Each structure stands twice: as structure tokens, then as C-alpha cells.
Amino acid sequence: MSAEIRPKRVRADAERSTARILAAAADVLAVDPNATLERIADEAGLARATVHRRFASRQALLDALTEQLNERYLGGLDQARVDTAPPVIALYRLTEIVFDLKLGHRFAMELTADARTGFPALSPEAAAGLDLLFTRLHEAGAITAASPAWCRRVYLALLHEVDRLPADSPDLAPAADEMGARVELMFRTVLGALGGSAPQSPSGHRPDHSPSQ
């Protein structure tokens, strides 16, 4: 095995291809986790061979996507000040951010599932971040659910459902922008699900009028 020196400089367009593939994969896999590489390449506007050039195997692509996803989650957790801000505020902000990422939540949800389908798990760091948030929410009395793991599951499950909700659903009515409405619904629903009284709670902040900020 000769010490092969791979080019340190990746050509700009190659990097762009990689990005497009990952983006396309996120989109396509969000809808159908069993989508073909052909389908993904198609969505990315590239040839299937190119996908194989950038990613040695389907699994490699999945891994890379998972990694990217986890990084973004991690970034979101950080940006939402999950560890320092008032937990209810942090939850709302996090939800906003996650929706803003526009990443396939169906795929993201699969991160919580076992690897039987070939999907790796949510990174321990990201899980820990979420756990911290829910622990703080519990301590603050904003929710009654005790175990962070359960909260995480519920959060991700509802995230998926809200994401998949048709834009013209009556439950999305109140807010002006659609994203805001989704965040609103999501926020309300998780808090309720985890035993917190979202809208009328004195400790909770009420995002009724201007939810996006």
C-alpha cells in the first residue's frame, strides 16, 4: 500500500456536487427513505455515477448525510442557548431553527429508530443537548414528563407530523407566515404532550402575536 497523496485541494465544483447530492438526498429521503440513488442523482441534477464518485456506497452517503444533519442539530442547539436561556424560550427558538433548516424530518426521525434499516442513530451529542433542554424544562415546571428520552421521542415524532402537515390545514391558520404557524403549532403541541400547559401557563411565554423573532 503505497502512500498515495490524494489532492488536498478539492475542486470547487466537486464540492458543490457533494453539497447538491446531500441536499437532494435529504429532500428525497425525507419523502421516501428507500429512494433509489438514481432518484437522488436525478434530484441533484447529476449522473448516478457521480454520486458513486463522491460517496463510495449508499451507506456512505447515508452516513455523511447523518453527520451533516447531526452537525446542524448541534448548531441549532447551540444557537438556541439550550443550556443557558430560559428553557421554554430555548424550546421555541430551537423549534424555529430546526424548521428553518428545512431538513427532511422524516429522515431525521429515522435517526431515532434502530439501525435495522441502515439508518444510523442520532449522535450522542445531539441527544445529550436535547436531553439537557428537556431536563431543564422539567426542572422549571414547564413540563411534567420526567425522562428526557421520552421527551425526545415525542418531540421528533411531532416534528415529523407538523412538517408533513398540508399547508392549508386549519390548524395552521393563526400566523401570517406558514413557517411561523408550524412553529407555533409544534411548540403548543409538544408542551401539551409533555404535560405542560402551553398557552395559559404563567411560566410559559405566549407566542400568539409575533412568533418569529
Added chain:
Amino acid sequence: MSAEIRPKRVRADAERSTARILAAAADVLAVDPNATLERIADEAGLARATVHRRFASRQALLDALTEQLNERYLGGLDQARVDTAPPVIALYRLTEIVFDLKLGHRFAMELTADARTGFPALSPEAAAGLDLLFTRLHEAGAITAASPAWCRRVYLALLHEVDRLPADSPDLAPAADEMGARVELMFRTVLGALGGSAPQSPSGHRPDHSPSQ
């Protein structure tokens, strides 16, 4: 239409095989929706060829399973008196029944998803039954969520999560029997998620704690 292959008269033997296959399929597919027919046959203790004898194709098996599932849901909806009983009671009873069915909720969840994966939809009748229940819940002021479709999605999603929750989760503590604990958690969680304040449950438990912390 029934997807089963029945030449003339079905031998009791064969019928039993069919049942075992359907049961095995429900179990296996609940964990991995992409499981092999081999895997299913294995679980049923039968040869793969036999599966093909009873069901012309994988899709046929899926259809039959879906049909069976829908029938059970329908039976549960009826048994829970969704149309006449006080809606909150009906919800609790329905949840009990559905958990009792021990059907793969992961698979059941897929019923709500699009047919991209080859999974057919929840039958209109069953959907209508659920819709009726949630409409009545809304009218009774037990929940604030307006659209039955959204309620349905949340209900099924949470059903899946509660089903997949490890038996030793701290959130399952209160009740004596595990099933009861799951029903309890499920009941509390859906009502909360849909904007209702979880009342004293029919089983006598008080799920809400005073926010003394």
C-alpha cells in the same frame, strides 16, 4: 377485494397458516417495514414458498394485512362506542383496545403515510371513525385542536412512540400493569398534545402533578 388465493374449499390447516403469516407479518413489519418475506415466513415458522402460496405477491400480503388491520380498528372504534359514549371516555377505551390488539403500530402508522412505500392507506371508514371521535372531543371542549385529520396524525404518531417505549421507562411508572401504564401515558399525552387539559382519567388516576418545583 381479498388478495387470498382460495381455489375451492380452504382446509382448516391452510387457514391457520394464513393467520400465522399475517400475525408474523404484523410483528416483523412493525419493527422493519422493509423486512424480507423470508424473514416473515421464518417468524411464522413456515417456508417462504408457503407464503407465496397463500399470498400471490408481497403487495397482496400487505393488502391483506392492511385489510385485517383496518377491520380491527373498525371493531375497536365500534367497541369503544366512539359515536355515543362521552368522547373522553371513548378515547380512553379506544386506546385500551388498540393497545390490546398488539398490532404493529409502526405498520399501522405507515397506513397514514403515502403509498410511495407500497403501503396502502388507512381505510376511509376507520379514518371517519377517528374523525368522528375527535370532532366530538372538540365539541365537548376536551381538546382545542380543530381539524380531525391533524388529531388523527398526532394520535397515530404518539401511539407508535408509546408502543416503542422501553418497558422500564420512568414515564411508565404509575400503573401496576405495563399495558395500563402505556394506555395511561398515551391518554395523557394525546389530550395534552391536542390542547386539552388532561382530566382525571376514567381509571381513577390523576396524571397531573402540582408544579411545586
Added chain:
DNA sequence: ACTAAGTGCAACACCGATGTCTCACTTCTG
């Protein structure tokens, strides 16, 4: 107990998805 139906086993063809390779062509980069 006799017969028809059902099953296990193994072999086989088939199909779709994955992964590899080559070659002509395009696009970066220095």
C-alpha cells in the same frame, strides 16, 4: 384408510438496485 389438499425443500428465472469501469467531453485552476 384413502384421497386431495397443504407443506418443505431446493432449484431456477427474473428484476431492480448497487457498484465498477471506460471513454469522450467539460470545467476548473494555476
Added chain:
DNA sequence: CAGAAGTGAGACATCGGTGTTGCACTTAGT
């Protein structure tokens, strides 16, 4: 501008899951 790196297109091998068939054997029904 020139060479290197990247790409598209297509052919090709491979692999796993599906569906079929034949044959020996077991089981149910009357």
C-alpha cells in the same frame, strides 16, 4: 492556455429479494 480534475453516458458484473415450479412428504376430511 495547458494539464489536471470532474462529469455524463453507457456497458457491465453482482447481489438480494421476488415469484415459480417440481417432487417427496405430511396432514386433514369423510
